[in-house]
Amino acid sequence: MAKEECKALLDALNRVTACYRHMVLSVGGTADSQNLREELKQTRQKAHDLAVANRNKLTAALKDKNVSKEDKAEFERLWVIFSTCLEILETDMKRALELGLEFPLNVPKKHLIQTGMSGGTAGVAARAMSVQNMKYEAERNIDEVDLKDLEQEIHKVGEMMYEMEMKVNVPQWTVEAKQDPGAELKSTTSAGASSGGFVSIEERKGFCDISKLLAAIVFSAVLILAVILAVCVVKLS
């Protein structure tokens, strides 16, 4: 079904955008390194591919005349989500460019800001690229070499957004969100791998309830047993 495919693609793009933002946070700080810059490059390329795929699918769906009204509304909603995602991606790319220019890695005199971060971002990058481990294949001065590519890609994304606005006529204000305020608290699915750490809230809440129920049952069972034993003792003696 076109809707499911679109949703899946959009989820993937969303995931990559979140990871990209997370990595751009570390640029200029002590967690910055050539590896980080390479991760940024690879994530960015993946984001670009996903964005193009999304755009093609969604434009095809929106142009299709045989689509029912609800489906059309759904596709428009997905379109708005997609364009917002692209906006955020573009902002992050621009910031990455600026930060990359301000904090070149191979210049000995420029010190990185001591932000308190000591670990690497390999896990985040692996999540973005949907691989188990990241492979680093670039040269030593990728931070400078990459900046030109980054500039070009920013232009490309800008053009893509402009084209999208011009060609597809989806008024943003007519789309209504499906989620109410506070919807994120009722998280149902947790797609994607989530390594250790804390469990999602709902599951935790569920566990609490179940454990409370179990405790109550056990307590009442023990109470009943005690009462039966007492009655037996009284009867037998």
Add this chain to the structure above:
Amino acid sequence: MTINALHQGGSYKVQMPCLSKMERVIVGMQDPDMGVKMRNQRLLITVIPHAMTGSDIVEWLIQKFSISEEESLHLGNLIVKHGYIYPLKDPQCLVLRADDSPYRFQTPYFWMSTKWPAAELDYAIYLAKKNIRKQGDLIEHEKDYYNQLHKKINHTWDFVVMQAREQLRAAKQRRKGDRIVIECQEQAYWLVNRPPTKNMDFYKREIEYCKKAMGRTRVKSSICLEAYLKFNDQYMPHDPIMSGCLPSNPWITDDTDYWSMNAPTVTTPTKLRVERWAFNFGELLGDPLGHIQFMEFLKKEFSAENLSFWEACEDLRYGEQSKIAESVDSVYQQFLAPGATRWVNIDSKTMEKTLEGIRRPHRYVMDDAQMHIYMLMKKDSYPRFLKSDMYKTLLAEAVIPPETKKRVFPFMRKQRHSSPSPALLLPSEQDPKGEDKNKALASAAGGGEG
């Protein structure tokens, strides 16, 4: 306290200079030898590096810039208020304390910048994340903002929720220590950009802003559009592009008569030009020829000193800074002193004010007097000038240039050619070789013409 971005519109934004300076200070603090002393922050299980005490920061500032402790504290406070350093113990209170309270540097992504003002969408994502982490337990003002944003950007609210969830999942891929640092960083960033309390300063600024907004001159669009239409009606016959120009447009026919006939000083002005003098006083004074004619008229009326005074004031306003004192003095002696040769008639109030200002002469000291004389001329002499015989004869004698005849036979028409590049015709002072070269090029260009 935060500084709002200078202007929101426009795609090219420049960093405010004070922010660039603060960034340089921060980068200076990072030097492993000369920078601020770093310690480790110990939480229950995790140890996070790169913490500093307030007193270390103050001391470093004193040493680096050779300033007093008071100034260093003030500077440090500014840096903290703008979010470049954030406190670890009491994050709501953005103050630099010169004791052992811990602080940490903010990551460059979250630095305050006029190029990247904090966006509503990002704030919404942050609040959604906080909502998930704290299971709905947001602070009062955050709850207000949350509901507000839900209404404002309702169309992308689904995206906000999706992105918030994904960002939390991405953060799980990092170490516990890094996760804590990232949370603190984000919290500090939003405390700076969306301050919780609207304190006295905030309301004072709002009052100032509203006062200024009310003081702006406003014109109803119906009125200003009328004036606009009138202006266009009046000036359209005079516009060379809209109504064609006589004799002919030099850019098309290569005939420069139009420019030579409308030169600033010419014996017989064109009719259109003389008509323009009747539009308003500014046109008359602005046109050099009109200016001279008006002066002649005033001489006949024995009020030429007004215009001379006005001219002298203009010289003062736009003249050299070094000559201002003597300029003011000469104007005073000629026009304002009691018993001066060309005394101008200014009302007593303005005269008093001007005389006071002359004691400390500057460029604009004659402004009030100049404006008074200007209005006098405009209301009194100018209408009389327009009704005078002098103006009428000028109008009658004015020339309407004939249109250049378009020659019938194509080879008789003046050929169009691009003028030679000025670079080729530059006089060469250096060497005779250059001269020959220039001559050769000039002749080549000349050969290409016609």
